[in-house]
Structure formats: structure tokens, C-alpha cells
Amino acid sequence: MPSPIAFNPSSPSRSMFRKKKSINAMSTAASYLSAVSEADARARIQNGSPTSTPALSLSSSITASSEDTILDESEDNEDGLTYPSVPPTSEQVFTTVHTEFGHCGNEAFRFTSGHPLGEPVKVIHEQDPPYYILLTTYISYILVIVLGHIRDFFGKRLKPNAYKHLMFQDGYAALNSDFDSFYTRRLKLRIDDCFSHPVTGVPGRTIVLLDRASPDYNVTMIPTGTKTRALNISSYNYLGFAQGKGACSDAVEESVNRYGVASCGVRLEAGTLDLHVQAEALVARFLGVEDSLISSMGFATNSTIIPALVNKGCLVISDEFNHASIRFGVRLSGASVRMFKHNNMKSLENLLREVISQGQPKTHRPWKKILVIVEGLYSMEGTFVNLPKVLELKKKYKFYLWVDEAHSIGAIGPHGRGVCDYFGIDPHSVDILMGTFTKSFGAAGGYICGRKDIIDRLRISAHTGSYAESMAPPVLTQVIASMASIMGVTIIQDKPASSSLSLLRSSDASDLTITEPPSTTYPGNAPSTALPSWISLPPTLVDGSEGQMRLRRLAFNARYLNRALRKLGFIIYGHEDSPVIPLLLFHPGKMAVFSRMMRTRAIPIVVVVVAYPATPLVTSRVRFCLSASHTKEDVDTLLRACDEIGDLLDLKQGQGERWPLKDIIDRAVELVNMKEMP
Structure with a gap:
């Protein structure tokens, strides 16, 4: 019988990734799980046990004699979309449906994330494309800008009503000037179908898109009433805890029953609940520090707590690619700010020498304090901070260090404790550890960790404690349950x-x-x-085995995709263990084509394309976000799509040795476990 992972477009077998026009009721999740167990038992008796989740699209090679191994793919499904035909084995932990978390029983598809102790941190050198790629990119932007200005010139005269909101009228100035909105009107609008696509359901291994169409070139989007289930490579669900089924979800449901439905959405002004105290204690233990402070919003964790640490007369030294929440918090603080080149330790040291020797502007008095802010994992670049070198400079120049671990906490390190765990560094050597619960833990909000005296002071002086709402009990429960699953109890x-x-x-x-x-x-x-x-x-x-499984699956997926794309010839930014993998597109027109071609494949794939102002103008990219919920077959499906689209769009401009796609897929384990890429 042919391999079930082969895709046959002429197959009458239905895939779970397809559109449906109607939505009907389906049987309960319990009946589905029961059917899985029964069908799996029959399959193992007849044909043996598969070791992983079946591929996303199945071949038509199943004969009538094996029909009892197939789950019922009737039209009566919960979201109008079909489930996979071949169930996972009963030896695997199966607590969610296939679409939320792919199941893989092959222990070879595991890897432990961590930097080898004693070895220097590898410096990532970003590759430049050939000159003709850069030249055509600049020409394309110039062409679009010139045509946009021509359209504005004639449009204001021939269709003045269409520009009323950009013009001075009735004594009022325009809220949005035509110059400020030019980029969104004349550049971004062209590819707006690639952004803000409405979805429904859980952002797990797959996600359901609400289909839409535009009759006026993306000015308005009209829902078509259909849905498409697609492979989800766009969410920060690093450990796969954003699930609608499972132990964490059951705990959240119990918290709603105990604290009331109203606790899910209302502002909690009464103060602190027992769950807040337990969550803060658990976060502090998870990070290995003395105390922690939690906030109901990740962005506000940076923007409201930085002003409580620094003010006028202080200096903040920030990486040039730090997140907008950090930049906003520094502006609110009134402190002076200087930036150094991204992850460039020589640039940081030169800047430290300069600011310490010169002191404050005009008066040249010593700075009250110097705070260096970096990120553990930069979400647009996929790079880790060179934390060992930063700590060397910290000992030498005596500054305070703030590490933003919004993307690294729970995603890297042998124990999922973030960048300190990854490099084997004592977390007490970092003054402030900041992170969020919105990525790896499938919840919301953020935290600040550090010494108890610092945290006690921040509880009083930080705006997040005085003016922001408290975290809701269901969110706290999700944080506690998912974090305890990683730690073990x-x-x-x-x-x-x-x-x-x-x-x-x-x-x-x-x-x-x-x-x-x-x-x-x-x-x-x-x-x-x-x-x-x-x-x-x-x-x-309780014993932490599932948490470790998720960490090791994520590490394998990230390293496999990163190295495989490099072997295919793409220009990739970032470190090899990063779950965020940027693939450079450069040309603005390729952004739209890449996203649309991915979304309209036989197996639809949802990706995130990123452009200016989130990135420099000429380094547009697609950003793959992997998860522990993805299987090795999912990554193979993505690689096949990238290989085909990369050839069509002339994206394979990377340097180094190249492998055929078949060799990459067949030698995935070898590729991941290589100490260095040949």
C-alpha cells in the first residue's frame, strides 16, 4: 500500500483542510475520542501501529477491507471541517483532537535546546542577496511611490469626495494627513489581504480561516460565508498550550465554575485573589528568583514598569531592534536613551565607554543609573541575545540589566526557563527578568522577576499595579496549570x-x-x-513528562526547519534553535505572492509576512512560527511548499552547500543532530 503521506490530487479521499459551505452539529468530543480508541485498536491488530499523526492530506489507497480503521468523516462535524482518517495510536497521550495538537510517538523527532557550556556564542552574520535583488527591490518601491503620488495628484482634482478625510475643510484640519497615510493607502493596501485575516477557533496545529473577498482592491473585505482549515505556521503557540481540550483547559473550566462566569471578562478592582499570590510564587520559582510581579497585559508590563525604575538623570541603553513596548516605556520615563547596533557587543562596549566618560549632557555629571535593555529572543530576527558577553560587560562597567523574555521564556532551554537556561547562566545575575504569558503558556499578561526588594518597590510605584486591572481567574489558572506542567509537581x-x-x-x-x-x-x-x-x-x-515532550518537540521542529531551509538555499536570519524563523523575501511584490500561494495550496498554509515599518524597508520577510503541536510531517509539508514557491519567486539566494529536498526529509534526524552545518 502506498505511503499515506503522499498527496494525490485526484484522490476521492477528503482532507481535513478544505472549505465547507454549511455548518452542522457533530457528535461530542467524548464520542470522537472513543471512536479513535476503537479504530486504533482494530488498526493495530491488522496493520501495526503508526508512530505519528497522519499526513495532512491522505492518499486514496485505503481498500474496502480496511474501512474499519477509518473514522467517520461525515458532514456532521463541529466546525464543518473533516478530521483525519487515520487515528494516532493508543500508546500515545491523546487528550486533544488532531487539529489542535499533532501526535508524534517517534522519539527520534526530539531535541534538547541548549548552548554547549564553555563554547563561545556563535555570531550570526546576515547574508546579503545579489545586487540585482536589491536593485529591483529599490526600483519597485520607487515605482509604487511615484505611481501613488500621480494617483493622489489626479484623484484630488477628479474625485475630491474620495479625499475629503485628508483635506482641510470647514475650519478643521485633517486628523490623518495625506503624507502620513500615504504608505498605508498606496503600498500596504495593495497587499492588505495578507494581513489581519479573520480566524476562528483555537490557534493550534491548524487554524480555521473565515474566507473573504474584495471587489475594490482591498479597500473593503466581504466575508464569503465559507471557512478554510489551514496548517498554522503563524501563531506564537510555542508549546501548544493554546488548546480547547486537555488538562489545562479542564482546570480553566473549573476556575470559571468556582469564581463565576463574570470573572472572565470584568475588571477586577477588588484587589488580589489567592490565585494571584499562587501565580506570582510559581513564576518566581519557575525562573529561579526571589519574587515576581504579574501584570494583566504584556505590552503594559514594559511600558508601565520601566518608568518606575528610571527617570530624568538616568540613561537607558537599548538594542536597536527592541520591541515597541520598551521604546514606549523609555519615552514615558523621561530618561535619556542611546541605542547600540543589534546584538553587537563591540558597539555596546564602545557606547558604554562613551556615556560613562562623558556623563550627562551639558552638566557632565555622572548618570544616576544606567540600565541596559535587551531581548532574549528577537521576534523579527530570530536571534538570541549574547547574554554571556553582556554579563561580562555588566561586571566590567557596573550597569543594571533588563532582559525581555516575551518570546524566549518557555520556548528555549533544556527546562524551558528561557535564555538563562539556554546558556546555563544563573538567573540571579540578571537584575530584571521580564516575560509574557501570551506565547508559550497560552494565556495573557506578563511578569517581572528579580530581587524581592526591587519587586516590593515596583508593587507600589509601577502604574501597572495602581491603575491596571487584575488578571482574571481563568487566565491565572491557565498560567499555573501550563507552568506546573513544564516544571512537574x-x-x-x-x-x-x-x-x-x-x-x-x-x-x-x-x-x-x-x-x-x-x-x-x-x-x-x-x-x-x-x-x-x-x-x-x-x-x-504532574511528573513533567508531557512538558518535557513539548519542549523537545519544539526544539526539534525549530532546528529542523531552520537548517532545512538553509540547505534548500534560502536566506535565513537568526539562530538555529529559534522557534521564530525569518525567511527573506526582499521584494515587496513577493510578499503578497508568497502569502497567497501558501494560502491557496491544496493543503493551505497560513504564514506571517512582515514589512516596513516592522522591518527595514528592503528586508521584507516571511516569519515562520513553529510549535510543539506540529509534527515532523507538518514541517515536511511546509518545506515542500517553500521549495516550490522559492523556485518560482527566485528566493534561493543563500550561500553554502545545498541538499535536495528528498535528502533533507529522509535525513532530518541526522540534520538536526549535526553539531555544525557542513
Whole structure:
């Protein structure tokens, strides 16, 4: 029988990735899981056990004799979209539907993320494309700008009503001037169908797009009433915890029942709940620091707490590619700011020498304090901060260090503790560790970690505590459950009657080995007393095995895709272990074509294209965001699409040795485990 991963366009077998015109009710999730178990048992008796989730599109080679191994793909599905034909095996942990989290039982498709101790951090040299690529890119921008100004010139005279909102009228100035809005009207509008695409459902392994069309060249978008399920390579769901099914979701549902439905959406002005205290204690233990402060919004964590640390007379030294929330917070603080070249430690040291020797402008008095702000993982570049070198400079020049781990926490490191874990660095050596719960933990909000005296001061002086709303109980529960799943939970022996033993409400609880708390603080398990007594987690989450599985799957997927794209000849930015992988497109017209060709394939793929002002003008890119929910077959599907589209759009301009696509797919494990790329 031909391999089920082969795609046959003439196959009558239906794929889960297709459009439907009507939405009908389906059977319950429990009945679906029951059907999976029964069909899998029959499949293993007859044909043996598959080791991973089936491919996204199945061949038509299934015979009538094996029909009992296929789940019912009736029209009565929950979202009008079909589920896969071949179920995962019962040996695998199966707590969610296939579309949310792909299941892979092959232990070879695992990798542990971490920097080798004692080795220098590899400097990433960004490749430049051939001159003709840059030349045509500049020419395309010039052409679009010139044509845009010509259209504006004649449009204001021939169709004045269409420009009324940009013109001075009735004594009022225009809120948006024609010059300020020129980019969005004449450049971005051309490819606006690639941005802000409405979706529904969970942003897991797949995502459901609400189809739309535009009769006036993207000025207005009209829903067509149909849906398309696509492979999701666009969400920051790094560990796959953004699920509608599973233990974390069950815990969130229980919190809604306990704290009330109103707690999900209203502003909590009453103050602190027990969940806030437990979440902050758990975050501090997860990071291996003394204390933490949580905020209900990630952007506000930077923008409202930076002004509480620095003010006039202080200096902030910022990486040139730092996030907008950092820039906004520095402006609010009133502190002076200087920038250094992205991740360039020589540029940082030269700047430190200059500012320390010169002091404050005009008076030349010493700075009150100097705060260096960097990111652990830069989401547009896919690069890690050279933290070992930054700490060397910190010891030499005595500045304070703020590390933004919005994208690195939970996504890198052997234990998922972020950039300090990745480089094997004591987290106490960093003054402020900031991060968010919106990526790896499938929740919302952010945190600040550090010494207890600093956190105590920030609770009083930071605007996020005085004016922002508290985090809702369901969000806190998601943070606690997902973080505990990564850490593992230690059951305290000397408290056998503790209500925390409700964590083990499972038929398999008796098989779990109960151990003493670890002697080290970082990284360590979460004591059962640190979690709400009513949270019920299965043994795979209590012992941390599922969290480790997610971390290792994410590390494999990230390293595999990064190295595979380089072997195909693409220009890729960033470090090899980064789950964010930018592929350079350069030409603005290629952005739209790449996104549309991905979205309209037989197996639709959703990607994020990024352009100015989020990136420099000539370095437009597509940014792949991988997740632990993706299988190796998902990455193979993406590689096939990139290989075909890359040839059509002339994107393979990278340097180095190239491999055929078939060799890359067949030698994926070898490619990932190579110490250095040949």
C-alpha cells in the first residue's frame, strides 16, 4: 500500500483542510475520542501501529477491507471541517483532537535546546542577496511611490469626495494627513489581504480561516460565508498550550465554575485573589528568583514598569531592534536613551565607554543609573541575545540589566526557563527578568522577576499595579496549570492528608512515584502546596513528562526547519534553535505572492509576512512560527511548499552547500543532530 503521506490530487479521499459551505452539529468530543480508541485498536491488530499523526492530506489507497480503521468523516462535524482518517495510536497521550495538537510517538523527532557550556556564542552574520535583488527591490518601491503620488495628484482634482478625510475643510484640519497615510493607502493596501485575516477557533496545529473577498482592491473585505482549515505556521503557540481540550483547559473550566462566569471578562478592582499570590510564587520559582510581579497585559508590563525604575538623570541603553513596548516605556520615563547596533557587543562596549566618560549632557555629571535593555529572543530576527558577553560587560562597567523574555521564556532551554537556561547562566545575575504569558503558556499578561526588594518597590510605584486591572481567574489558572506542567509537581510526603493530593485524581495516580522536593531552587519542581487544591492534573503533567515532550518537540521542529531551509538555499536570519524563523523575501511584490500561494495550496498554509515599518524597508520577510503541536510531517509539508514557491519567486539566494529536498526529509534526524552545518 502506498505511503499515506503522499498527496494525490485526484484522490476521492477528503482532507481535513478544505472549505465547507454549511455548518452542522457533530457528535461530542467524548464520542470522537472513543471512536479513535476503537479504530486504533482494530488498526493495530491488522496493520501495526503508526508512530505519528497522519499526513495532512491522505492518499486514496485505503481498500474496502480496511474501512474499519477509518473514522467517520461525515458532514456532521463541529466546525464543518473533516478530521483525519487515520487515528494516532493508543500508546500515545491523546487528550486533544488532531487539529489542535499533532501526535508524534517517534522519539527520534526530539531535541534538547541548549548552548554547549564553555563554547563561545556563535555570531550570526546576515547574508546579503545579489545586487540585482536589491536593485529591483529599490526600483519597485520607487515605482509604487511615484505611481501613488500621480494617483493622489489626479484623484484630488477628479474625485475630491474620495479625499475629503485628508483635506482641510470647514475650519478643521485633517486628523490623518495625506503624507502620513500615504504608505498605508498606496503600498500596504495593495497587499492588505495578507494581513489581519479573520480566524476562528483555537490557534493550534491548524487554524480555521473565515474566507473573504474584495471587489475594490482591498479597500473593503466581504466575508464569503465559507471557512478554510489551514496548517498554522503563524501563531506564537510555542508549546501548544493554546488548546480547547486537555488538562489545562479542564482546570480553566473549573476556575470559571468556582469564581463565576463574570470573572472572565470584568475588571477586577477588588484587589488580589489567592490565585494571584499562587501565580506570582510559581513564576518566581519557575525562573529561579526571589519574587515576581504579574501584570494583566504584556505590552503594559514594559511600558508601565520601566518608568518606575528610571527617570530624568538616568540613561537607558537599548538594542536597536527592541520591541515597541520598551521604546514606549523609555519615552514615558523621561530618561535619556542611546541605542547600540543589534546584538553587537563591540558597539555596546564602545557606547558604554562613551556615556560613562562623558556623563550627562551639558552638566557632565555622572548618570544616576544606567540600565541596559535587551531581548532574549528577537521576534523579527530570530536571534538570541549574547547574554554571556553582556554579563561580562555588566561586571566590567557596573550597569543594571533588563532582559525581555516575551518570546524566549518557555520556548528555549533544556527546562524551558528561557535564555538563562539556554546558556546555563544563573538567573540571579540578571537584575530584571521580564516575560509574557501570551506565547508559550497560552494565556495573557506578563511578569517581572528579580530581587524581592526591587519587586516590593515596583508593587507600589509601577502604574501597572495602581491603575491596571487584575488578571482574571481563568487566565491565572491557565498560567499555573501550563507552568506546573513544564516544571512537574512534587508531592510532599509529610502531608499525606493535604488537599493538594487532589492533583492526583486519576485512575493511574497510584503508579506515580512520590519524591521529596528537589534541593536546588533552579530548575526545580513545583511543590503541590503551591498550586490550588482543586486543580486536577493527570500524571503525565504532574511528573513533567508531557512538558518535557513539548519542549523537545519544539526544539526539534525549530532546528529542523531552520537548517532545512538553509540547505534548500534560502536566506535565513537568526539562530538555529529559534522557534521564530525569518525567511527573506526582499521584494515587496513577493510578499503578497508568497502569502497567497501558501494560502491557496491544496493543503493551505497560513504564514506571517512582515514589512516596513516592522522591518527595514528592503528586508521584507516571511516569519515562520513553529510549535510543539506540529509534527515532523507538518514541517515536511511546509518545506515542500517553500521549495516550490522559492523556485518560482527566485528566493534561493543563500550561500553554502545545498541538499535536495528528498535528502533533507529522509535525513532530518541526522540534520538536526549535526553539531555544525557542513
